[in-house]
Amino acid sequence: MKSDSKRTTKRRINRTLKYAILIFFVIIVLLPAYVLFITSFKGTADADPSRAWYLPQVWETGGWVKAWETLAPSLGRTVLLVVPSALVSAFLGSINGYVLSKWRFPGANIVFTLILFGMFIPYQAVMIPLTQLVSNLGIPQGIPSLMLLHIVYGLPICTLIFRNYYASVPDELIEAARMDGAGILRTYGSVIFPVSAPGFVVVLIWQFTSAWNDYLFAAFFSSGRNGPVTIALSFLAGGQLTDYAASMAGALIASVPTLIVYILLGKYFVGGLMSGSVKG
Amino acid sequence: MLKRAKTWGPGVLLLAPTIILVGVFVYWLIIENFRVSLTNQHTAKPSNKYVGFENYTNLLADPNFQHSLWNLLILTIVFLGGTLIFGFLWAWLLEQPAKGEGFFRSVYLFPMSISFIASGVVWRWLLSSLQTTQPGGERTTGLNRLLDSVGLGFMQNDWWSNPTWGIAAIAVPAIWQLSGYVMALFLAGFRGIPDELREAARIDGCTEWKLYRHVIFPQLSPVMLSAIIIIGHMSLKLFDLIRAIVPDANTYDVQVPATMMWVKYIGSDYADAAAIGMILLVLVAIVVIPYLMYTSRAEKR
Numbered sequence: 001m002k003s004d005s006k007r008t009t010k011r012r013i014n015r016t017l018k019y020a021i022l023i024f025f026v027i028i029v030l031l032p033a034y035v036l037f038i039t040s041f042k043g044t045a046d047a048d049p050s051r052a053w054y055l056p057q058v059w060e061t062g063g064w065v066k067a068w069e070t071l072a073p074s075l076g077r078t079v080l081l082v083v084p085s086a087l088v089s090a091f092l093g094s095i096n097g098y099v100l101s102k103w104r105f106p107g108a109n110i111v112f113t114l115i116l117f118g119m120f121i122p123y124q125a126v127m128i129p130l131t132q133l134v135s136n137l138g139i140p141q142g143i144p145s146l147m148l149l150h151i152v153y154g155l156p157i158c159t160l161i162f163r164n165y166y167a168s169v170p171d172e173l174i175e176a177a178r179m180d181g182a183g184i185l186r187t188y189g190s191v192i193f194p195v196s197a198p199g200f201v202v203v204l205i206w207q208f209t210s211a212w213n214d215y216l217f218a219a220f221f222s223s224g225r226n227g228p229v230t231i232a233l234s235f236l237a238g239g240q241l242t243d244y245a246a247s248m249a250g251a252l253i254a255s256v257p258t259l260i261v262y263i264l265l266g267k268y269f270v271g272g273l274m275s276g277s278v279k280g
Numbered sequence: 281m282l283k284r285a286k287t288w289g290p291g292v293l294l295l296a297p298t299i300i301l302v303g304v305f306v307y308w309l310i311i312e313n314f315r316v317s318l319t320n321q322h323t324a325k326p327s328n329k330y331v332g333f334e335n336y337t338n339l340l341a342d343p344n345f346q347h348s349l350w351n352l353l354i355l356t357i358v359f360l361g362g363t364l365i366f367g368f369l370w371a372w373l374l375e376q377p378a379k380g381e382g383f384f385r386s387v388y389l390f391p392m393s394i395s396f397i398a399s400g401v402v403w404r405w406l407l408s409s410l411q412t413t414q415p416g417g418e419r420t421t422g423l424n425r426l427l428d429s430v431g432l433g434f435m436q437n438d439w440w441s442n443p444t445w446g447i448a449a450i451a452v453p454a455i456w457q458l459s460g461y462v463m464a465l466f467l468a469g470f471r472g473i474p475d476e477l478r479e480a481a482r483i484d485g486c487t488e489w490k491l492y493r494h495v496i497f498p499q500l501s502p503v504m505l506s507a508i509i510i511i512g513h514m515s516l517k518l519f520d521l522i523r524a525i526v527p528d529a530n531t532y533d534v535q536v537p538a539t540m541m542w543v544k545y546i547g548s549d550y551a552d553a554a555a556i557g558m559i560l561l562v563l564v565a566i567v568v569i570p571y572l573m574y575t576s577r578a579e580k581r
Contacts (some may be wrong), residue, residue, distance in 0.1 A: 018373055025370065026387050031426075032456065033390075036402045049408050049422055092298060099295050105288030109579075113572050115298065118306040120509075120568040122517045124541045125561035126305070128554045129312035133304075152305045155298050184290040213395030215520035219542070230397040230520075237401045238527065244405070251398040262393040266386055270464050 040064060040249035047244035063245025064253075067236065070246070071253055074232035078212060079257075081143045081228055085150040086207035090200055092151075093158020097199075098192050100159065101166040102174050103184055112163065119156035127220055134221065142226030146218060150211040158203050165199035166192065201268045209258050229254045310561065317554035324548040335555040345556075348535040351447040352563075355536060356515040358448045362455035363511050364504070367462025374463075375470040385467075389460035396457070400524020403453040407439040407525060440526060446533040450522055458514070462507045469503035470496070509571050513564050 039047050040063050042056040047063070100112050123130075130149075139145045169192065177187040215230040222228065224235050233254045237247035262269070320331045339345045370388050374381050391399065406422040423439070439449035473496060481491045519538040526534050530543050537556050544553040 018378070022373055022378075022384050025366075026384065029387055029391065029456065032399065032402045032406060035406065039402075039405075049405050052405055052422055053426055095294055096298050099291040103288065103291035105291050109576055111295065111299065113576050114307075115302050116572060117568065118302050120513050120564055121306060121310070122513075122538070122557065122560040122564055124517070124519075124538055125557035126309035126313055127541075127557060128316050128545070128550050129309045130305070133309065152301050155302060159298065184294065209393055213397070215395065215397050215523070220545075230395055233401070234397050234524065237404075237524070247401050251401040255394045255398045258393040258395075259390065262390055263386065266389055267382065270385060270389070270467065
């Protein structure tokens with residue numbers, strides 16, 4: 001009896017300690033967000049690095065107005081860029097993953113590994129001839145060329161995620177469809193695609209975020225006037241005489257779409273990781 | 281043979297667009313890039329004279345480039361170390377079902393959803409070593425000020441404005457942003473361990489520590505390897521965060537090959553830019569190719 005109560009006390013201490021640590025890290029992780037938020041509501045004189053941690057003396061929305069005016073055109077462009085490229089690369093990735101896991105051919109593993117390597121290459125290693133190639137293809141700078149690049153360089157990870165995801169679909173289902181005389185596309189349409197929703201959620205979250213947040217391609221393939229939101233934000237925040245309130249408001253505006261995606265769908269993302277669909 | 285070709289033919293056909301796109305945009309461009317790196321294309325004027333490996337030897341002999349490699353090493357070590365420590369710690373704390381797990385997980389994961397350009401806006405401030413003299417003795421800024429006010433004044437430093445260790449300060453926001461992702465990976469790893477395995481070990485009289493040592497840690501090592509590869513190769517490519525935090529792209533203190541490549545590109549020095557790209561590729565390949573071979577072999581078994 002005595003040792004039992006001792007054990008519960010110990011467990012209670014452990015649990016309290018655990019929550020204390022967890023909450024401590026919540027505060028640490030949220031600190032930068034706090035600074036972003038309060039600074040975005042400060043006036044010009046108040047928005048000074050030495051006063052970073054204090055609440056605004058007067059809550060003002062001038063920064064938000066200026067940030068919105070500067071970013072608004074680029075936000076529309078970014079949606080136009082991100083949604084189609086995420087959908088196309090996800091769909092192609094789904095087809096690839098299906099073939100590579102359920103319709104294997106000799107050398108399928110080598111082809112898969114070669115595709116996968118495309119996910120790890122530093123894009124710096126292809127950038128110089130890539131600028132040449134894109135201009136030779138006659139694709140306009142800005143959104144059109146960025147769309148092509150996000151689709152192409154998104155293919156490896158989409159293929160990987162779907163291939164791992166489809167590995168958990170029983171082969172018997174495919175066999176049964178084949179027995180019924182369904183071809184490769186019919187089998188995809190009637191067996192694979194209907195069970196693909198969790199895979200699509202993970203891939204679309206991933207592609208949406210990475211295209212929305214991309215800066216490297218955007219810097220090489222667009223200028224301020226036709227660039228996506230990261231470019232517009234870097235102009236807003238990068239000048240010599242930066243309006244801090246506006247740039248912090250801008251950073252928040254630019255983060256809203258991906259934040260919403262994570263808050264609404266983050267559960268599925270972690271779920272997808274857990275079911276082994278993203279092994280990295 | 282023909283019959284077999286009939287069964288896998290459609291598959292190859294469906295895969296063809298991807299094979300062609302990846303073939304052109306990855307492999308052919310790498311070869312093209314290599315070709316440019318061997319020329320003397322150092323200005324906007326076209327010039328294709330082959331100079332062999334001259335650009336590489338010049339770069340490797342350049343103290344600026346050597347320094348960028350040093351920075352890359354420090355950045356990678358700190359970034360990897362930090363994300364692994366926090367990622368593992370959080371996953372371990374959340375491993376056993378806990379109240380509010382979803383909340384903690386979301387908070388730890390949310391920085392991952394934000395672009396480096398956006399988070400750079402605030403981190404540029406927090407990592408500022410600026411000393412302003414203001415009435416009321418408010419001299420220090422950003423994190424330094426916070427550290428000072430909670431009694432950790434001794435931890436104040438110049439952050440990224442230090443040629444030797446400054447780059448480690450750039451790793452701070454990178455850790456902030458990606459620890460949550462590593463946590464998610466580890467959580468997936470923890471959840472992948474069957475409960476029966478733990479039960480069996482407990483029944484056998486395993487202490488908690490022994491359970492971790494002999495049962496759980498070994499099961500987590502593939503996850504750990506994935507995390508190292510993902511974070512490691514991200515670190516080699518890291519470009520936007522540095523651009524967002526440090527106003528001048530050509531700042532010696534925090535120069536890494538990726539930022540130096542950008543500076544060369546802006547200056548129309550395409551041959552040097554291509555050579556830096558190749559060096560980065562080799563660095564990535566050294567790590568990634570054995571990993572890809574290992575995973576494809578592990579799958580066959």
